[in-house]
Amino acid sequence: MPLLTVNQVSHHYYSKTDYTKALENISFTLDQGEFISILGPSGCGKTTLLSIVAGLISPTRGETILDGDSDRKAGNKAHMGYMLQQDYLFPWKTIKENVLLGPKINKKHDASMDQRAKKMLEEVGLQDIGDSYPDELSGGMRQRAALARTLITEPKLLLLDEPFSALDFQTKLRLEDFVSQLLKQYNKAALLVTHDISEAIVMSDRILLLKPRPGEIQEIFKMPGELRNLPPFQARQHPSFQEIFDEVWKEMSALETS
Amino acid sequence: MKQVEATNMELHQAYVKKLKTEQRWIRFWQAAIFVFFFSLWEAASQFQWIDPLLFSSPSKIYNLFIAKISDGSLWVHLNVTLFETIAGFIIGTIAGILLAAVLWWSNRFSKIIDPYLVILNAMPKVALGPIIIVALGPGYISIIAMGAIISIIITTLVVYNAFQEIDSNYIKVLQSLGASKRVCFKEAIFPASFPTMISSLKVNVGLSWVGVIVGEFLVSKQGLGYLIIYGFQVFDFTLVLFALLIIAFFAAIMYQLVEKLEKKLIRQ
Structure with a gap:
């Protein structure tokens, strides 16, 4: 059984005079430990799709089933970890308090959680900065702290909304490798939204290409095994990377001109 | 090397001193305005430049x-x-x-x-x-x-x-x-x-x-x-x-x- 099933999801945005079809008839499944990227030009409803999967908005039509549960409203959100373009660490909380936000909200905060938070921060390479405030950290460190905040709740599925887009190029490459390795280690599934073709190729097992207005799945690309098993940085240098890049690029350019 | 360190220290001290002087000048002028205003008020009242019945005096x-x-x-x-x-x-x-x-x-x-x-x-x-x-x-x-x-x-x-x-x-x-x-x-x-x-x-x-x-x-x-x-x-x-x-x-x-x-x- 797949971890996540998205079944014929459509979503409309209404205004007084009109309505816009943001998503139209999206169906796909995601297995345990699988990494899927949703790629598309801006305005194709990528973030809307992610919000629906997260249970933050309910779709106009269709359903999403996570781990056999289709009732997505009733507190099941805790099975998800959501990462956004920016870290959105709370500036008035220390890094440790930020990381412990999930346990605190779910009333699971105790001494053992403090230990876990410390371990989690070590895991993401941020030792001894638990008592610092977010504005004392660099962009890459902040995004790693946000990752620790997401992972401490042990989510079944990670939702990544362009989490590397606000970082400088070197930090982005390093963090891609880091996240990819961490997901493999914990065998977590992830859904990444991005408009960066090469990022989608090197991170994913499959890429869903969305076409805009209305957001429909145009094509699904399966990444070859030799790329999937390489860390993102090395995958970028693999001979078959360029081949796939050209293929996806062609498809995506066709979408934008049509 | 040691000399460079020493000059750096001196530069910093000079900066701190400048900051303190600036602060002292601000305090001085604030006090000066205070004293000036009340003395002028007192004098104006004493010499009947203003009506002491209406404006009193400090x-x-x-x-x-x-x-x-x-x-x-x-x-x-x-x-x-x-x-x-x-x-x-x-x-x-x-x-x-x-x-x-x-x-x-x-x-x-x-x-x-x-x-x-x-x-x-x-x-x-x-x-x-x-x-x-x-x-x-x-x-x-x-x-x-x-x-x-x-x-x-x-x-x-x-x-x-x-x-x-x-x-x-x-x-x-x-x-x-x-x-x-x-x-x-x-x-x-x-x-x-x-x-x-x-x-x-x-x-x-x-x-x-x-x-x-x-x-x-x-x-x-x-x-x-x-x-x-x-x-x-x-x-x-x-x-x-x-x-x-x-x-x-x-x-x-x-x-x-x-x-x-x-x-x-x-x-x-």
């Missing part, structure tokens, strides 16, 4: 100050007014923030109530004075109500605006962690609005004084506002100016206390 006010301290009546008036102002200030601010929270909680309620808030905000609150005094009786409760009512609505509007301005992605983060609306308010909306709340506190310090003094004008037997209106009626402008200076002094102290609170609440 020495007369000082003598009155000593007299009021020794007969203990200053404390009585000061206590009454300070109590009323602080009570009005706290009630007005807290009620304003609570009302803003209610508006944030229910979008529909906030839309329904919006035109009434606009009207209440535009209306001069002190004009309600006579009605408040009739309703609550001619005592300190009415005066506290005046001090509070003058700042409630503006606090509500400003703080509600701050509640709405928070980046919705912070809410998204909390919701994805399973937070309820109440938790979102406690963890994000409320703390993110601290700076706005502090600046409305600063405004409210001034407003509460206005409300309380006007309230004391209308009805009171004690207080600094009473001293002003009494002095006016018996044409004792030394008393009026004396009360005014005391008010200015304590309003400034209250403002300083709010700034202390700001430093404590908001990490720089």
Whole structure:
């Protein structure tokens, strides 16, 4: 059984005079430990799709089933970890308090959680900065702290909304490798939204290409095994990377001109 | 190498010294303006450049100050007014923030109530004075109500605006962690609005004084506002100016206390 099933999801945005079809008839499944990227030009409803999967908005039509549960409203959100373009660490909380936000909200905060938070921060390479405030950290460190905040709740599925887009190029490459390795280690599934073709190729097992207005799945690309098993940085240098890049690029350019 | 270190140290010391000198000059000029203003006032009064009956003089006010301290009546008036102002200030601010929270909680309620808030905000609150005094009786409760009512609505509007301005992605983060609306308010909306709340506190310090003094004008037997209106009626402008200076002094102290609170609440 797949971890996540998205079944014929459509979503409309209404205004007084009109309505816009943001998503139209999206169906796909995601297995345990699988990494899927949703790629598309801006305005194709990528973030809307992610919000629906997260249970933050309910779709106009269709359903999403996570781990056999289709009732997505009733507190099941805790099975998800959501990462956004920016870290959105709370500036008035220390890094440790930020990381412990999930346990605190779910009333699971105790001494053992403090230990876990410390371990989690070590895991993401941020030792001894638990008592610092977010504005004392660099962009890459902040995004790693946000990752620790997401992972401490042990989510079944990670939702990544362009989490590397606000970082400088070197930090982005390093963090891609880091996240990819961490997901493999914990065998977590992830859904990444991005408009960066090469990022989608090197991170994913499959890429869903969305076409805009209305957001429909145009094509699904399966990444070859030799790329999937390489860390993102090395995958970028693999001979078959360029081949796939050209293929996806062609498809995506066709979408934008049509 | 060692020499470079030494010069760096010297450069830093020079910088610190420059900073201190600058600070000293600012303090000097502040004191100079103070001394100049009061000496000019005293001289103008002594040499009859201004009418001493209307504008009094610092020495007369000082003598009155000593007299009021020794007969203990200053404390009585000061206590009454300070109590009323602080009570009005706290009630007005807290009620304003609570009302803003209610508006944030229910979008529909906030839309329904919006035109009434606009009207209440535009209306001069002190004009309600006579009605408040009739309703609550001619005592300190009415005066506290005046001090509070003058700042409630503006606090509500400003703080509600701050509640709405928070980046919705912070809410998204909390919701994805399973937070309820109440938790979102406690963890994000409320703390993110601290700076706005502090600046409305600063405004409210001034407003509460206005409300309380006007309230004391209308009805009171004690207080600094009473001293002003009494002095006016018996044409004792030394008393009026004396009360005014005391008010200015304590309003400034209250403002300083709010700034202390700001430093404590908001990490720089």
